[in-house]
Amino acid sequence: MNDPLKQLSEDTPRQRFVLAETGFNEVPKKYRKFYRRWQGSGDTLALNEVLCPVCRVVIRSSREIRPGDRVYCMPCMSRLVVIRSATGHLEARVAY
Amino acid sequence: MPDFLTAYSIQNWLESCPQGYLEQTQYGHAAGESEASIVLDSPKLRDQAIQSTVQLVVGERCALAASSGLINAAPDEGSKRFLATQTLDEARHVEVFTQRLLDLGVRKTELEPLIKEHANPHLVAFAEVLLEKIDKGDFVAGVVGQNIVLEGMAFTVFEMLYATNVEMNPKFAHTLSGTIADERRHVGFGENRIGSLIKEHPEKKAEIERMQKEMSFHMLATFADSFRESAPAIMEAQGILRGTNGTQAGASESRWQGRSLSTLAPEEMESLLADSVLKEFKIRLTRIGLDYQTPVAP
Ligand SMILES: [Fe+2]
Ligand SMILES: [Fe+2]
Ligand SMILES: [Zn+2]
Numbered sequence: 001m002n003d004p005l006k007q008l009s010e011d012t013p014r015q016r017f018v019l020a021e022t023g024f025n026e027v028p029k030k031y032r033k034f035y036r037r038w039q040g041s042g043d044t045l046a047l048n049e050v051l052c053p054v055c056r057v058v059i060r061s062s063r064e065i066r067p068g069d070r071v072y073c074m075p076c077m078s079r080l081v082v083i084r085s086a087t088g089h090l091e092a093r094v095a096y
Numbered sequence: 097m098p099d100f101l102t103a104y105s106i107q108n109w110l111e112s113c114p115q116g117y118l119e120q121t122q123y124g125h126a127a128g129e130s131e132a133s134i135v136l137d138s139p140k141l142r143d144q145a146i147q148s149t150v151q152l153v154v155g156e157r158c159a160l161a162a163s164s165g166l167i168n169a170a171p172d173e174g175s176k177r178f179l180a181t182q183t184l185d186e187a188r189h190v191e192v193f194t195q196r197l198l199d200l201g202v203r204k205t206e207l208e209p210l211i212k213e214h215a216n217p218h219l220v221a222f223a224e225v226l227l228e229k230i231d232k233g234d235f236v237a238g239v240v241g242q243n244i245v246l247e248g249m250a251f252t253v254f255e256m257l258y259a260t261n262v263e264m265n266p267k268f269a270h271t272l273s274g275t276i277a278d279e280r281r282h283v284g285f286g287e288n289r290i291g292s293l294i295k296e297h298p299e300k301k302a303e304i305e306r307m308q309k310e311m312s313f314h315m316l317a318t319f320a321d322s323f324r325e326s327a328p329a330i331m332e333a334q335g336i337l338r339g340t341n342g343t344q345a346g347a348s349e350s351r352w353q354g355r356s357l358s359t360l361a362p363e364e365m366e367s368l369l370a371d372s373v374l375k376e377f378k379i380r381l382t383r384i385g386l387d388y389q390t391p392v393a394p
Contacts, residue, residue, distance in 0.1 A: 026277040028111045041354035053379070054287050055280035074112075075277070076284025077103040094383060096291030 004034050005061035009068025009082075017048040017062050024057070027074045034060050035075060050092050054078045065090060101174030104285055109181040117277050124192040124271035131199050132265035134336055144329030146200050148257075150214040151322065152193040155250060158223035160186040162242040165230040169238060178285050185278040192271050216321055218394075222246075222314035225307060236293050237304050243286020244380050245311045251279045252373045259352035264337065283380075291384045301386060309389035312377065316370055317394035323366035330362045 008014075022036035036058045038051055045051060047064045055076035065071065069082045071092060080092035120127070135141045163182040170176045194207065202210055226241040254276050261269040294301070323330075337358055350357045353372055357365065378388040 025117045026112060026280065028116060040352065042351075053383075054284050057280065073284070076280040077100070077108075078284050078288060079100065094287060094291065096288065096384075 002031055002034065003061050003063075004059045004072045004074065005063055005065060005069060006072050006079075007070035008063075009066055014064040014066070015047060017046070017060075017064075019060055019062055022060075026057075031074055035073075036060060045090065050080070050082055050090050052076060052078060052080065053092055054094060059092070070095070100288055101172070101178065104174065104178035104181075104281070106177055106181055109281075113181075113185070113278065118274055121270075121274065123195040124188075124274045125267045126270060129267035129270065131196075131267055134333070135200070135265060138332065138336070140329045140332050142200055144326045146197060146202060146210070147214055147325065148322065149193055149196050149200065150211050151216055151219055151318070153190060153197070153211055154215045154219050154223070155246070156186055156189040156193055158226065159242065159246060159250070160190055161223075162226055162230050162238065162246070165227070166235065166238050166242065169230065169233045169235040171235060175285075175289060182282055182285070185282070189275050189278070192275070196268065196271065216318045218314040218317035218321065222311050222318065225310050225314070229307060236290065236297055236300050237307055239286055239290050239293075240304050240381075240384075240386070241307055241311060243282055244290070244384070245308055245377065247279055247282045247286065248376050248380055249315055249373050251276065251283060252369065252376055254279065256352050256357075256369055256372075259350045260357055261350075263350055264333070287380065287384060294385045305387055305389050308377065308381065308386070309391050312374065312389070312391035313394060315373065316391060319366050319370050320394055323362045327362040330365070334358050 019033040021033050024032050024035045024037060027035060038056050038058050043058075045058065046060075048061045049058050050065050050071060051058055052073040052075070055073065055078070057073060057075045059071050059073055059080075061071070065082055067082050067084045067090065071080050071082060072078075073080060073092075079095045081095050083091055083093055085091045118124070131145075135145050160183065163179050163186050167176050167179045167183065170179060197207060197210070198204065226238070226246060229237040229241055254272050258269050258272045258276065261272065353368060355364075355368060360368065374391075381388045
């Protein structure tokens with residue numbers, strides 16, 4: 001499966017998203033729509049997006065992302081676990 | 097070989113890098129692109145571009161020496177193979193930034209004397225601190241020094257330079273975007289490989305933290321020198337941009353970290369860059385289980 005959302009924390013139904021190309025070219029073609037460049041402060045994440053803390057690329061899934069999910073960042077090859085931060089935002093932590 | 101390392105393979109590198117974002121590039125940018133005339137036509141801006149590109153060449157030569165040196169110090173096959181790809185990436189960075197010096201009008205015969213003359217002594221010292229660890233075959237300290245400290249700095253500097261150049265000098269911005277893509281793999285390897293190794297070698301923490309403090313000091317001193325020397329050129333570029341695009345300052349400008357680079361004073365830019373890199377060090381080091389050490393102010 002090409003989607004970076006590798007393991008869901010729970011099985012309840014999730015909102016679906018149709019992904020379009022974002023101009024991100026740093027991974028092989030079939031994976032490109034799953035990533036986009038982070039625009040820095042002022043940029044916001046959609047329900048199906050999480051920021052990679054290692055390489056600052058936005059990881060996008062065709063499904064909504066929730067805390068406890070496991071995602072993969074292909075540009076820096078990090079395996080990440082999604083958590084909810086103190087401020088209520090979704091964040092990714094590296095799973096060493 | 098640790099399982100996660102299989103992703104850092106030469107096959108993956110081929111598919112994403114030479115057969116991916118570098119396909120059909122020449123020295124990192126599209127064929128036919130050239131340095132912006134605003135840089136070539138102003139002696140002050142051209143000089144400043146040469147000065148700052150020399151520092152990029154010096155930094156990349158350090159990364160080339162470090163990554164190649166780490167191959168033999170690496171304890172496992174997967175790391176050796178990844179570091180071989182990184183060695184080629186760093187050699188490419190040395191090449192594209194050296195090519196930029198030629199594009200800016202430096203003659204081939206002048207290259208080495210020019211680099212020697214203009215290399216910032218603090219940047220040279222920064223490299224020496226790191227290369228000393230690698231010469232001793234210290235893999236853990238070497239990876240932290242290279243893939244977290246050196247590359248954490250390079251990553252942020254490249255992002256700032258990219259934001260500055262994306263409108264003004266697309267050719268150089270394109271060269272930078274390829275190096276930023278390479279850096280993502282390098283910092284990724286650093287964190288993923290070292291995150292587990294630090295846990296196995298807690299006795300190395302104090303020495304590595306000292307190295308980070310020393311490298312950070314030399315980095316801050318390099319930033320201070322660079323921004324002081326290039327202040328007149330930065331202000332000239334800001335003036336030209338405001339004049340040529342006919343907009344109010346800040347209306348059509350390059351933004352980075354939420355700030356307008358076209359209106360910041362050089363010393364404000366310096367502290368924005370220094371704060372961003374140090375904050376980045378702190379976050380990355382904490383993640384891998386090291387305590388960030390605040391450097392002495394230069
Ligand atoms: Fe590099
Ligand atoms: Fe690098
Ligand atoms: Zn990443």
